[in-house]
Amino acid sequence: MANFLEHENRLESIIPENTLKTRTIQHIENRTIKPVPPRYRNEMGKYITSRDEEKCIKCGKCAEICPQGVHVRKPGYKYFSEPKNHLCFGNKCEEKGCCCVTACPVGALKVEVNPMMEVLGDYRWTPEMILATWKMAETGDVPSEDYGLEYETGNSGGGFDRLRFKFPEKTAKHLKPEDIDTSLQLNRKNDGRPNIKIDVPWYGGGMSFGSVSNTTQLSKARAAVAWNTFTCTGEGGYMERMRPYDDHVITQVATGLFGVREETIQRVPIVEFKYAQGAKPGLGGHLLGDKNTAAVAMMRGTIAGIPLFSPFPFHSVYSIEDHMKQIDWIKHINRRALISSKVSTPNDVDMVAVGSYSAGTHIIHIDGGYGGTGAAPEIAKKNIAMPIEYAIPKVHNFLAAEGVRDGVTLIASGGIRNPYDMAKAIALGADGVVVGTMEMIALGCVRCGRCSAGRGCPRSIATTDKKLAPKIDLEWGAQRLINTYNAWRNELVRILIRLGLGSVSELRGRSDLLMHLDYNNDMEQNHEK
């Protein structure tokens, strides 16, 4: 098997062309971290400052003392500009002796928690988590503690939000950030197919043409190139403009088989079968007629204006044997591709995973119920299939019990919001994760949930509207994502150092490093080193 490719080379005359190399010149994107200012004039912060203009004597002491530059008076101006509230540390300044409120000789300033924090976000993506992700996108690192942004957990009351790491009191001194290995090997089958390794233990989730703007899709692709990881086309075809990113693209084969052509399958290093998606498991997809524009129709090989149904399930797959046939089909068309099988989290997700392994998949991608999607029935998002926090250990342990755990890569998604969620998912048993919503947040999403309504996303992310979509600049979008990825990696490295681990692969399945706030944590967990 190890000589599979060599053997295949000899068969070049009979295998489809372009299976072994990419023809298009590939885009190069540097992994440089640059500050990217927010896109909106009034960036929101946890705190707001207000100035009583009648009391203010325009002495400028506030601007002098604030190290964050919240108060700005342009040269030659008497009055102050709008304060940069998103930079404000709130009451933290008082401890540091740089508080504008105490420095003001006439008591004209007031700092308080922004009342809009009650409106922004939800239980899972709390306002502080959204603001922190914006900060990551802006600066390339997680926000300092001074901002007082609690982004490590949400407020959902269960799962990741109740899990905590048991960090040792002393940090392992021998570990240096530059020595920590965060790479993830995607092919564990030793079947002669490429041993693809990505530099970070995550890749971007599938977002189809039409569900997000061109800019969003290309921003994701550029971030994937910069971080040597992947992005996914989602269902509905593979746009020509993605060709310069072929080496970092996963293309999807979904139940409707829309836009699936031999030629697109042959372009990419990974092909993903989408059996179900966590937000609407078992329901398939529905593209409204209005969204089936001429461009979409052309790529999907359909007639414009007609609603398109992606049924559930694959009508050619009713057993693991059928699943195997599908995998063989793709493996034959693209001899270098790895196969990923994306499934949701039913009761018997462990059986599905083992079955999929035996059918020859390289990556088992389990998608939990709390992930995002362009549009899904609310009843499905809330009720169908189990949260990913339960599914990961269930699958991990079952694969281990069957003795095949090291023969397959387990990827989790559906509610991975921050580096801590990722680390917890890995500690519970996943090898890596897929992220989607966090990328949208980094581009300025506020989770208003209107991705599917009318003209689409009012924040210009998930829309193809001619007026809305161009509001995001590609360079800006790509850099925001590259920065966020950097922040995630930095924080992951810090977590690993605090846990005394030299690589992310050592964290896999280390649930003994976790504790649950709702439990007595009185179970002895043996970790085999």
Next chain:
Amino acid sequence: MPEKYHIETKPVPPRRPRIGKYGIIDWREDCARCHNCVKKACVYDRHRDEIKYIRNMEDVDALFFDCMGCFSCVQECTKNLLRLSINPEYQKLGNDYWTPQIIQTTWLQAETAKIPVSGAGYGGRFSGYGFDSMWTDMSEIVRPTRDGIHGREYISTAVDIGKKNSFLVMKDGKLSTDIPPIISTPMPVIIDMMPENYALPMLDAVIPETAYRTELIALIDSKKWPSGSADSDKYLPHIAFYFSADAPLLPPGIIRKTALAEIENSDNVNLRIKELKEINPDIVVSVRVELNGEGIRRAVELSGSGVEVIHVVADTNGKQTGVKDPLFIKDMIRIIHKSLIETGRRDDVTLISGGGIALPEHVAKALICGTDLVSIELPLLAALECHLCSVCAGEKSCPAKIRDAGFEYSAGRMTNLIAAWHDQMVELMGAMGIRDARRLRGDVGRAMFFEQLEEETFGKLFGTRKQA
């Protein structure tokens, strides 16, 4: 294949000013009157349409409440004069159980008859009280899978009401078993009587019409019959009369036209059933049992005394009544269902459960827990833009002015709601790989319970769970 169940719907717009979740706060006094005011760029044209809103003086606040909460104007205003807040009127809707979110989604479904759809994933709690502590399953590759909602198979939500024989006896080539009467209803739902404090007289005419349009059965208090200008022949097949213990039976001509009747739980239920059956041998009789401290025991006891249908009813929030630590309807259904199975009488009796059924997923989940069908009341009232503030008694204080609601509006909204619920039932069943609602009853394998998942997953890792 049976004819496909289909409810005719058409949009029924609200009568009252909308109550949105968000409110825009606009500090106009500092406005710089920019020529490129950010309000003009509202994706939803809320600000641009300001004048249209202002024309309707009764609905003048709607501009602020129709906001979709995208923060675009808030973040772009050159003078930073706009703010978003949660509408206090929204927060006042309903109560702890009937949350503002439930009421608002009910309003939307009653207006459009469509399944609520949104983007950006689920933003709610991990799990919660009552029905929120369970998830429904879906079928993936390894199990024989049914085609989902877009597939080729018809997913039936029909269920039966009545006693089912577990076997048939043939004698001399002929069937000698008595076949008890049985009713088939296209959805596992019956329309219950409104609780006393919500029982507005106008509902007496609207509910039979809704039952007629949706082909369901509505329970009507026999004391309220005949109501208004009711067309008996049209409505009676869709009506089940409820006879309280002291209520006299209705004229035989009326009872013969109904297929189901319900009687109050008492010591002489069998006598009452006999009286009804003497008038109409094909009638199915249900006994209504309040889920108080004795309710569960009584329901199980009745199943052994030849009663065909037991309708157990918790309070409107799904709680047991009159006890210190009340159980929730879902758990009570499980206890009753399990007891009936243990005594071998499960198919001798149809179990209808009511109280706390607020969302379509509650129907599917209640069925999974073991009931044959559910009864609903308050969702239909909420369809009429009710706030569930329970001040109906005061004629003028009703914020939804339901007394003034027209017949067509009311029946239309209720019908729309039931149609939307049906479609959502089909979504859940399609995902579960179940194509017949009869098979869903008691199939706990098609659900995942919070307690069980916690124990199986985190219990193994972190030991015992702390007591709440």
